[in-house]
Amino acid sequence: MRLQAAISGAEFGLRVRGGQRMVLVVSRLAREKNIEVVLQALARANDPGLKLIVAGDGPERDELELRAVELGVAD
Numbered sequence: 001m002r003l004q005a006a007i008s009g010a011e012f013g014l015r016v017r018g019g020q021r022m023v024l025v026v027s028r029l030a031r032e033k034n035i036e037v038v039l040q041a042l043a044r045a046n047d048p049g050l051k052l053i054v055a056g057d058g059p060e061r062d063e064l065e066l067r068a069v070e071l072g073v074a075d
Contacts, residue, residue, distance in 0.1 A: 022051045029058030036067055043071040 023042070027033045035054065042052050052073065054064070068074040 020051060021047075021049060022053055024053045024055065026055045029054070029056050029060045029064055031060055033058075033060075035060070035064055039064065039068050039071055039073060042073045 023038070025035060025038055027035060029035060038052065038054075042050065065074070
């Protein structure tokens with residue numbers, strides 16, 4: 001299941017200075033890239049110490065930003 005794999009990846013994270021965990025996504029923001037799955041995984045992880053950085057732009061940017069707000073992970 002894609003969502004489960006994304007959650008596992010989000011829980012693994014990346015350790016950076018200060019022990020903060022981050023997940024970095026570098027991608028064109030297009031529907032076929034399924035960035036929303038990562039947003040859903042972050043929301044399901046329910047870990048305020050886990051941060052997501054999305055580097056990229058594309059036609060789905062506005063929709064993904066709105067979805068992040070809806071899921072409560074827009075910070």
